Amino acid sequence: MSRKIMSEEIYEAAKNVPELSPNTTQLLQITSRDDYEMQDVIDLVKYDSALTSQVLKVANSVALSGIKQISSIDRAVLYLGQRMVTTIALTEVAYQFFDRDLPGYNAETGELWAHDLRTAVASREVAKSVDFEINADMAFTAGLLHDFGKAVISDYLLDVSPELLQKVQGHFQGDFLEGERDLLGVDHAQVGHMVAQSWSLPGSLEMSIRHHHAPGEAPRAFQPLVYIVHMGDILAMLAGSGTGIDTLHYYLDRDYESYFILSFDQVASIMLNMNEEFDRIRSIFAGA
Numbered sequence: 001m002s003r004k005i006m007s008e009e010i011y012e013a014a015k016n017v018p019e020l021s022p023n024t025t026q027l028l029q030i031t032s033r034d035d036y037e038m039q040d041v042i043d044l045v046k047y048d049s050a051l052t053s054q055v056l057k058v059a060n061s062v063a064l065s066g067i068k069q070i071s072s073i074d075r076a077v078l079y080l081g082q083r084m085v086t087t088i089a090l091t092e093v094a095y096q097f098f099d100r101d102l103p104g105y106n107a108e109t110g111e112l113w114a115h116d117l118r119t120a121v122a123s124r125e126v127a128k129s130v131d132f133e134i135n136a137d138m139a140f141t142a143g144l145l146h147d148f149g150k151a152v153i154s155d156y157l158l159d160v161s162p163e164l165l166q167k168v169q170g171h172f173q174g175d176f177l178e179g180e181r182d183l184l185g186v187d188h189a190q191v192g193h194m195v196a197q198s199w200s201l202p203g204s205l206e207m208s209i210r211h212h213h214a215p216g217e218a219p220r221a222f223q224p225l226v227y228i229v230h231m232g233d234i235l236a237m238l239a240g241s242g243t244g245i246d247t248l249h250y251y252l253d254r255d256y257e258s259y260f261i262l263s264f265d266q267v268a269s270i271m272l273n274m275n276e277e278f279d280r281i282r283s284i285f286a287g288a
């Protein structure tokens with residue numbers, strides 16, 4: 001199949017991904033603003049019965065024993081925090097979309113979700129370490145969503161992945177992303193970007209997905225966040241959490257240093273927090 005036909009088929013597949021619920025889209029839009037109020041999140045959850053029951057279920061599953069049942073949605077949202085509510089809202093679509101194997105990357109079921117969640121936590125930790133104002137919760141959500149183009153592209157990669165791997169390990173002057181483009185006509189960041197547009201995600205999330213491997217190509221206003229997600233992604237891979245054959249076959253854009261510097265101690269602490277928080281969130285979802 002020619003690259004052109006292949007990329008057209010992939011774009012067609014990207015149009016058929018499950019839709020986000022309107023409330024989830026609104027939640028992502030509200031929380032992408034720097035000045036949002038927790039009350040806005042509470043109001044949104046209140047008027048979505050499916051989300052209300054999920055949030056209460058998760059809040060009660062993590063409430064320390066001895067705490068009375070959490071029955072009010074206000075208390076549940078405040079108890080869990082915006083980040084957790086966003087993760088819950090995304091979970092429904094996430095399970096259809098992320099929690100599958102990626103045969104083209106040789107990744108088992110759960111690896112993509114685990115990599116995305118680790119990237120989310122690492123991105124938030126990096127955001128908390130930098131010395132400029134940035135919405136750390138937005139960095140978390142951007143990390144959670146950064147690689148979902150892989151779920152679309154994986155099946156198309158299956159036939160060409162041995163060739164692609166040989167390329168990036170050999171004399172090919174490019175990373176895995178360029179390899180995808182070379183063989184399929186399109187890469188997972190471009191496909192993810194297309195899905196982000198069809199989901200009407202806020203610009204900050206759209207740009208993080210589109211440019212997470214080449215943050216210098218993002219519009220200037222979005223670069224601080226995109227460099228943070230770029231770093232979060234690399235740290236997740238360095239911690240051993242990738243999505244199969246492409247792991248660590250990407251470049252680190254050294255220009256991140258024009259936005260932030262991380263000391264060895266900071267990296268060590270980010271990696272530690274990443275693993276602890278990953279285990280915590282995973283156990284919450286396993287128990288809910």
Ligand SMILES: [Fe+2]
Binds near residue numbers: 146147188212213
């Ligand atoms: Fe990626």
Ligand SMILES: [Fe+2]
Binds near residue numbers: 115233
């Ligand atoms: Fe990634």
